[in-house]
Amino acid sequence: MQASRWALMLAMALGAAAAQAKDLVLLNVSYDPTRELYADVNRSFAAQWQAAHPGDRLTIRQSNGGSGKQARAVVDGLPADVVTLALAYDIDAIADHGLLAADWQKRLPDNSSPYTSTIVFLVRKGNPKGIRDWPDLVKPGVQVITPNPKTSGGARWNFLAAWGWALKQPGGDEAKARAYVETLYKHVPVLDTGARGATNTFAQRGVGDVLIAWENEALQARQELGADRFEIVVPSLSILAEPPVAVVDKVAAQHGTQEVAEAYLKFLYTPQGQEIAARHYYRPRDAAVAAKHAAAFPQVRTFTIDQVFGGWRKAQARFFADGGVFDQFKPGTP
């Protein structure tokens, strides 16, 4: 009797020690262009966590792919502790399958989007076709590269940016916006399945006169493929792209990683995290960090998806669902 009580106490003591020093594995499931960003974030966050919790062994794993495809993988059982995707709709889809709370977007500041981006144009050196703003994209003879919004999250931002601009013109209405976007897609000769694919088609294959892209993707492409070959054109009005982040409650609870997962996402909001985001061409939310990098990000007037389209769910159902507005267009047919 006495011996068994001792054994129990010993077991509890060991258990408590084990609870303090843990083996933690965190899987971040993200979208395509964030590879380099999160490689940096993971390094910095792991160092910080390790300093605060000397007993822990933290391993952060990273998975990148098309945003929609990644969301589907999580729904189908990819054990993501956190998701950092291209658009809120993809995380909504995961929430619909009960893996996290439906109000996930209210849990972190700024719509759970620690950094933002916007949609800009990438044109060839010297801007031979004179692309200055959205109307220039539908001039005769201009070819536009943008991926298929049915398969690419980035392409949906492009689509909505174009629609929102047309809507907000003097005398603009839904019919005029639709007509503009429909004409725009007639100027698209290739519909790649993802944002990176479209960048390659434009930059490496030399197809098209203008690439509609994430600002971070355009800045990175210019950086890597040569500033002497491409120019960035900022339109008069664009959309504020908010790539959201969330802890996948169910998976984190199973893994016992809630605490570290939450700390990981909160790290993105710290000055250090914001600095990393800015270095990778994402617009920081933090005013001080933003001011420091002001030169890298040109001033642009933006609208949000909530203001113009009433949120992602509505936009998705109306434009990109089966039989939606995009399905009624005939891309590439002048």
Place this chain on the structure above:
Amino acid sequence: MRRRILPGFGLSLGYALAYLGLVVLLPLAALAWKASAIGPGQLLHLLAAPRTLAALKLSFGGALLAALADGAIGLLVGWVLVRYRFPGRRLLDALVDLPFALPTAVAGIALTALYAPNGWLGRWLEPHGLKIAYAPAGVLVAMVFVGFPFVVRTLQPVLESLESDVEEAATTLGATRAQTFLRVIAPVLLPTLLTGFALALARAVGEYGSVIFIAGNLPMKSEIAPLLIVQQLEEFDYTGAAALGTAMLLVSLLLLLAVTLLQRWSRRWAEVRA
């Protein structure tokens, strides 16, 4: 019961059936089961949509054309590799398998780089109005590429067993070259050529990785059926994707059945000749 020469019939048959069931039939059954959840109205809406029909036409039409092209090129290459001795023959022989080994995405990117307007071939073809990359022709090029080794590899053993003395006999009996080819060689080769054709066809119908890079993927023009399936998945419409997949499976099955019948007929034809 008749005594078999080697033991293990029961075990090997059981293993073969279990393996086929687990690896082939179970996933197909899961697909059909998932697809069965679709209502008849939704199914008609999905399959009769002009865009779906255009995609199916491109996938199956392209695959048929590609398999035909593979049949012709494969026969020629197989013949050359078996019948002639020349330096570099073994290297050429090894190169045939390359499309098997290459990840299809790599093949797609390589072909696109070649045929794009700024590519090595594209820059010469495009000015003459021959648009291959980002056009339906690109789909065909990728399909020919992935299907080609199947024809060569199925034909080679038969070509090797084809003794040239039969052709010599035909010649001494006064047959012209065309007669020798059509009446002596073709009947023997045809069943195997059809097997290679069927394999190339099946491969081309299911090809996704390499095609999406070169196709341009414009709805109604250069969009293949597997891409439509991916798009259904992207909308979390698993049922629609499974239905479309099952439809492709059925058409493929019918095509392969037709090839098998053709093969049986051609074998009989060869026996009558012999």
